[in-house]
Amino acid sequence: MPRFFFHIRTRDGQLLKDPEGQECANLQVVEDDAMASAKEILAEGLLAGKPLLTGNSFEIFDERDVLVLEFPFSRAAEKPGARP
Amino acid sequence: MKGGVMSNQPNITYRNALLKRLSRADLDLLEPHLKRVDLPLRTPLETAKFPIEYVYFLESGIASVVAKIPKGRDTEVGLIGLEGMTGALVVLGGDLAAHDTYMQIVGEGFQVPASALSAAMSESATLKALLLLYVQTLFIQTSYTALVNARSKLDERLARWLLMCQDRVRDDRFAITHEFISVMLGVRRPGVTVAIQELEGKGLIRANRGEILIRDRDGLFQIADGTYSEPEHEYERLLGKI
Numbered sequence: 123m124p125r126f127f128f129h130i131r132t133r134d135g136q137l138l139k140d141p142e143g144q145e146c147a148n149l150q151v152v153e154d155d156a157m158a159s160a161k162e163i164l165a166e167g168l169l170a171g172k173p174l175l176t177g178n179s180f181e182i183f184d185e186r187d188v189l190v191l192e193f194p195f196s197r198a199a200e201k202p203g204a205r206p
Numbered sequence: 207m208k209g210g211v212m213s214n215q216p217n218i219t220y221r222n223a224l225l226k227r228l229s230r231a232d233l234d235l236l237e238p239h240l241k242r243v244d245l246p247l248r249t250p251l252e253t254a255k256f257p258i259e260y261v262y263f264l265e266s267g268i269a270s271v272v273a274k275i276p277k278g279r280d281t282e283v284g285l286i287g288l289e290g291m292t293g294a295l296v297v298l299g300g301d302l303a304a305h306d307t308y309m310q311i312v313g314e315g316f317q318v319p320a321s322a323l324s325a326a327m328s329e330s331a332t333l334k335a336l337l338l339l340y341v342q343t344l345f346i347q348t349s350y351t352a353l354v355n356a357r358s359k360l361d362e363r364l365a366r367w368l369l370m371c372q373d374r375v376r377d378d379r380f381a382i383t384h385e386f387i388s389v390m391l392g393v394r395r396p397g398v399t400v401a402i403q404e405l406e407g408k409g410l411i412r413a414n415r416g417e418i419l420i421r422d423r424d425g426l427f428q429i430a431d432g433t434y435s436e437p438e439h440e441y442e443r444l445l446g447k448i
Binding site for chain 2: 128129130138139140141142144155156158159160162163166169170180206
């Protein structure tokens with residue numbers, strides 16, 4: 123299975139690197155995972171007393187370092203989708 | 207007299223805290239069955255619903271007892287290092303594993319057939335008593351894990367768990383995958399990136415290429431906010447310092 127790296131671009135421009143990556147069968151799985159993970163990160167943030175960090179986004183790269191998906195957290199805040 | 211003094215001395219050939227605390231007589235019961243083994247990452251030590259064949263006394267590394275919901279995510283319910291052993295259910299008289307147990311930080315240990323351990327425990331009340339004390343501490347650890355999983359925030363859980371790892375690895379630095387951290391925290395892996403960054407941003411840890419460096423243990427203790435230390439105090443009360 124191909125491996126994808128779920129880096130996080132914060133709203134102030136910082137890139138939080140995912141050093142390990144994870145295996146996903148295809149791009150649909152990558153997108154579902156991004157949706158579920160963003161929902162979870164937003165929820166954890168709220169539970170920790172933070173505002174909803176919708177300015178963050180996933181920048182997901184494949185093993186050849188090609189950007190395959192940009193996923194704004196705002197999408198997870200507004201749309202239904204994969205559960206965390 | 208001389209023999210008595212000798213048998214009271216801590217056994218220096220073992221790093222494992224339980225083996226170290228056994229009397230010479232109890233070691234004589236176990237030692238013929240102990241086999242030193244390397245325990246690479248992910249070595250399965252027990253498999254849920256299968257008979258427990260071997261019990262492991264760890265000398266280094268960390269094993270994790272992991273519970274899973276069908277089609278759900280895995281969650282760690284027990285952490286075992288050189289302070290303890292796998293096979294708590296064998297000590298209690300059971301035979302089937304309730305959960306999977308596998309190595310999450312590479313290490314080594316002593317393997318003993320579960321049947322040999324049971325036989326040794328029925329022969330020696332002192333051996334049985336010591337192992338039961340350890341099982342008691344593991345039970346307390348697991349109950350606190352249940353508490354924090356239900357009530358504590360991600361950064362608090364991560365801080366607690368890093369302290370628990372540091373106690374067992376006895377080093378400021380250890381190799382650990384985000385995947386393992388996600389199992390231990392009960393969150394998806396990308397959430398780990400955020401939690402690590404948060405502790406890193408406060409200068410408490412440094413994460414680099416699969417390695418965590420603990421920079422400020424007291425700071426982690428503060429973040430853990432009371433979730434760390436109760437099980438550790440009980441361990442110390444019952445068995446001595448981890």
